[in-house]
Amino acid sequence: MADAVIVGYLFTFLLINSCYAGLPGLDNTDTDGSPSTQSDNHLRDDPSSIDKMVVQLYxxxxxxxxxxxxxxxxxxxxxVCRDALYCYKSSVRASDGTLRYSRGCFTSVDQAQFTCRTSQPALGLRKRHAGQLNIKCCQDDMCNAGSFPDLPPAVDTSIEPVPSNAWKLWLSVTLSVLFVSAIGGIGIFLLRRSHRLRVSRAALHKLGPDSSYLSTNLYGPLVTSTCYEGLEGSQNGGGLKAVAAGDSTLREYLESSVTSGSGSGLPLMVQRTLAKQVTLIDCVGKGRYGEVWRGSWCADSVAVKIFFSRDEASWRRETEVYSTVLLRHENILAYIGSDMTSRNSCTQLWLITHFHPLGSLYEYLNRSALSRHQMMLICLSIVNGLLHLHTDIHGTQGKPAIAHRDIKSKNILVKVNGECCIADFGLAVTRRHVQQHQLSARQGTKRYMSPEMLDQSMNVQCFDAYRKCDVYALALVVWEVTRGATGREYRPPYHELAPQDPSFEDMRKVVCVDGARPEPPQETHPTMVGLTNLMRECWHQNPSVRLPALRIKKTLLKLAANDNSIHLNEDNEVSV
Known part of the structure; x- marks a missing residue:
């Protein structure tokens, strides 16, 4: 019984062993029954073994x-090809349009999968010079017989068709360019506007202490012409040059070059070469002594007063007055220097000062109407300048009192901040001049001469008499300004009583014999009434009755304080 059982087990073992012997990789096993690693590596590295397995599987x-x-x-x-996994037939159109047909088979799975999936029978546009392919694969004996796969009609590839969405690309490019151009244009506009404002502020900083008085229409060609100068080389040849006032060194030059304590003008060593540094641009006016030109010096606009050689005495007098110690004042025309030069074989005497683009008060009143605030600002600034001239400043380097002797609206310049400054000191005198020289009473502008000058009754040896004559002329200027504040057309003093160019006798008859004065404004406002009374006191026939400059200033400040339309600052001065 036991022998039969052992024989049964042995037979079963042999049967199982004979069954596993036919499978590759299972003939060699380890003791634990797992396949041998060496057999696995041999199967993986031998392609023929894989093909044998494929033959058995497919x-x-x-x-x-x-x-x-x-x-x-x-x-x-x-x-005929045998042992194939797939049969195929293909149609190919080459890039030159030639059709080629083929039949065949694949014996490799990888080759069959790669080729059978690259068929391109679909219609559509392809790149230029590209071919067309249509391949069909099948699995059956002789299944690749019959007609070849169809190809789409040949396309004319000589011109590559434009994609249907190309207009979107062009539209996006155009819009992008327009957007970038718009941004660039806006940026350039803002930069130019910022630069103009910066230049205008620089000009205001140099030409006046405050710009709050100005309205925006003053930032026009009249003002910016002082900042951008087309230089016509009157001395160094023609040409066009643009310079910005913001880059100027004039202010620093003046502040560092003036002699200690003088407050006026450049050192004499600098003045001797000043004419070579100035380029004349255009003539802005003419007077009895010569011409006034706008020039360029150190990238700044300057006024050049050119005297004729026969008027050297006036040039020396004005240069001497401008060089007076402590003369510099915000309501006195700022002096730069004087020089002699030769032009067109003629000797010229130059006096160089700051340039004010708004011109004289006479020109300003002819083109502008004034508010009461502007009127008071102009009157007070003129009085401040005259008060500084008339005042003695005592000290180690004191300033002597100066009488102008030719106060009129044409000799008063309007600054861009609305204030005024007094100019033209060709007839100015000091006490020393009065004591050392025999002066004529009838000097100045006949229309603005006081009664004592016209009838020659003034004491020419008394300096105070000349100051009284300045006050009389000041009253006539105040009359011109108040007339502009009432909205009436500009007229010079005594326009109804004297001819346009009166003689001494014409004015003597009107002022001294007839005792006539310009008609004050017929206004009932307290400020205008106060100015009328002030004018009457200042142009009084008796010089001793006329008010001094300090009293006139105090009266104007009192009138301004009582007028709500006139704005005062924290120093109780009329704000600019």
């Missing part, structure tokens, strides 16, 4: 086989 077929040019719709000779 069926094999027979296929027609031919290659171009033997293949075609009417081929007569075809070969």
């Amino acid at each position: 069926p094999r077929y027979k296929c027609h086989q031919c290659e171009p040019p033997d293949c075609g719709p009417e081929e007569t000779m075809m070969g």
Whole structure:
């Protein structure tokens, strides 16, 4: 019984062993029953072993086989390939339009999967010079017989068609360019506007202490012409040059070059070469002594008063007055220097000062109407300048009192901040001049001469008499300003009583004999009434009755404080 059992086990073992012997990789096992690693590596590295397994796993077929040019719709000779996994037939149109046909087979799975999936029978536009392919694969004996796969009609590839969405690309490019151009244009505009404002502020900083008085229309060609100068080389040849006032060194030059304590003018060593540094641009006016030109010096606009050689005495007098110690004042025309030069074989005497683009008070009143605030600002600034001239400043380097002797609206310049400054000191005198020289009473502008000057009754040896004459002329200027504040057209003093160019006798008859005065404004406002009374006191026939400059200033400040339309600052001065 035991022998029968042992024989049964042995037979079973042999049967199982004979069954496993036919499977590769299972003939060698380890003691634990797992396949041998050496057999696995041998199977993986040997392609023929994989093919043998594929043969056992996939069926094999027979296929027609031919290659171009033997293949075609009417081929007569075809070969046969055996043991194929797939059969195929293909149609190919080359880039030159030639059709090629082929039949064949694949014996490799990878090759079959790669080729059978690259068929391109679909219609559509392809790149220029690209071909077309249509391949069909099948699994059956001789299944690749019959007609070849169809190809789409040939496309004319000589001109590559434009994609249908190209207009979107062009539109996006155009809009992008326009957007960038718009941003650039806005940026340039803002930069130019910022630069103009900066230049205008620089000009205001140099030409006046405050710009709050100005309205925006003053930032026009009249003002900016002082900041951008087309230089016509009157001395160094013609040409066009643009310079910005913001880059100027004039202010620093003046502040560092003036002699200690003088407050007026450049050192004499600098003045001797000043004419070579100034370029004349255009003539802005003419007077009895010569011409006034706008020039350029150190990138700044300056006024150049050119005297004729016969008027050297006036040039020396004005240069001497401007060089007076402590003369510099915000309501006195700022002096730069004087020089002699030769032009067109003629000797010229130059006096160089700051340039004020708004011109004289006479020109300003002819083109502008004034508010009461502007009127008071102009009157007070003129009085401040005259008060500084008339005042003695005592000290180690004191300033002597100066009488102007030619106060009129044409000799008063309007600054861009609305204030005024007094100019033209060709007839100015000091106490020393009065004591050392025999002066004539009838000097100045006849229309603005006081009664004592016209009838020659003034004491020419008394300096105070000249100051009284300045006050009389000041009253006539105040009358001109108040007339502009009432909205009436500008007229010079005594326009109804004297001719346009009166003689001494004409004015003597009107002022001294007839005792006439300009008609004050017929206004009932307290400020205008106060100015009328002030004018009457200042142009009084008796010089001793006329008010001094300090009293006139105090009266104007009192009138301004009582007028709500006139704005005062924290120093109780009329704000600019």
